[in-house]
Amino acid sequence: MDILDQDIERDDNELHNTQVVQIKGFATSAKILSIFFFLLGIGGVLLATTIVLRYRRHLNRNWVNDTTLDWEPLLLFGIGGILGIITGWLLMRAGIKGARDIRELRNISTPTLAIWNSAIIFIGLTLGYIALYILYLIVKYEI
Amino acid sequence: METEKDKPLHQRLYNTQKAALASGLIIILSSIFSFIIAFIFIIKSSQVEFLSEFYLLAGILIILMTTILLIPGLMFLKFAQNKMANSNGTSINYRFNMLRNTLVALCVIFGIVGILAFIGGAVLFLEEFTRNLRQY
Numbered sequence: 597m598d599i600l601d602q603d604i605e606r607d608d609n610e611l612h613n614t615q616v617v618q619i620k621g622f623a624t625s626a627k628i629l630s631i632f633f634f635l636l637g638i639g640g641v642l643l644a645t646t647i648v649l650r651y652r653r654h655l656n657r658n659w660v661n662d663t664t665l666d667w668e669p670l671l672l673f674g675i676g677g678i679l680g681i682i683t684g685w686l687l688m689r690a691g692i693k694g695a696r697d698i699r700e701l702r703n704i705s706t707p708t709l710a711i712w713n714s715a716i717i718f719i720g721l722t723l724g725y726i727a728l729y730i731l732y733l734i735v736k737y738e739i
Numbered sequence: 740m741e742t743e744k745d746k747p748l749h750q751r752l753y754n755t756q757k758a759a760l761a762s763g764l765i766i767i768l769s770s771i772f773s774f775i776i777a778f779i780f781i782i783k784s785s786q787v788e789f790l791s792e793f794y795l796l797a798g799i800l801i802i803l804m805t806t807i808l809l810i811p812g813l814m815f816l817k818f819a820q821n822k823m824a825n826s827n828g829t830s831i832n833y834r835f836n837m838l839r840n841t842l843v844a845l846c847v848i849f850g851i852v853g854i855l856a857f858i859g860g861a862v863l864f865l866e867e868f869t870r871n872l873r874q875y
Contacts, residue, residue, distance in 0.1 A: 615748075618835035625842035632846060632853035639856030642864040649867045673860075680853075709751055713758040716815070719845065720762030727769035727808065731776055 612702075619698050626715065627691035633684030633722070640677025644670050672729045679722040686715035752834065756819045759838070763815030770809045777801035807848055814841040 651665045693708040704712075780798030784791045818837040 615835060618839055622835055622839040622842065625839055625846060629842050629846050629849060632849040635853035635857040636849060639853070639858070639860030642860035643856075646860070646864045646867045649864075653867075653870070704748060704751075706751055709755055713755050716755065716758040716762045720765040720815075723808065724765040724769045727773060731769075731772055734776060 616698055616702055619694060619704060623691045623694035623698065625691075626687045626694065630684045630687035630691060633680050633687060637677045637680025637682075637684055640673040640680055642677075644674035644677060647673070668733060672726070672733070676722065676726050676729070679718065679725055683715065683718040683722045686711060686718055690715045749834075755838075756821070759815045759841075760819035763812050763819060766808060766812030766815065770805045770812060773801055773805035773808070777805065811841050811844045811848070814844060 647666055647670050690708070690711045693711060694704060697703065697705050697708050777798045780794050780801065784794035784798065787794060814837060818834060818841065821834050821837070
């Protein structure tokens, strides 16, 4: 029975070591992905700001006939960009805290898992929002 | 009494699996809508007389983009579907492997999209911003 217990313990240790390596991989991937989400989010917010700046320029020059605020691209780039920045921020925190937990505890703490959950949900929200909004535009304007 | 923190990881991971399930479902639903619209485009291409090639090309492009989007969605679902692991189980390693691979797939997609969005956004913003400064 003792030998069996030792076997199970050794198997668990091996599993744990592999798991630690994989969690480290997840943390690194999350950090890299967060940079890409930040880029996407900043690009979207800059585009939304451009639309508002252009609208204000037209207003300042009294081009009344040519002045309309394009709400649809503004919503797509603005909200999509903000979602991208939030997702990037959560992924960066998930990566940093995951790596720190592995270094200090050799396991993942519950607060870190909560950040992972938020980051995963926000990935889905950002992707879904961008994809569905583009589809809505395609259908509306029958490109 | 056992607190939440004392529970083994595979039990605490339950909420992460639920989050992955929700995220995966959102992505899959978006992909299904995309596929439907892509097929509408392709069907429409045979009905219109003008620019029919454009409709066909747009349909094929949407199918391609949707397929790329579908990969991380399915991976999230697969991660969420894993059985609970125990001392005798084998899936405990598989979970994190799948989650890490999902992020790598997303890195490939968002690496391209993110860099393009940033360059495009920065160029247009600088053009508009400097135009305001120059009062042009």
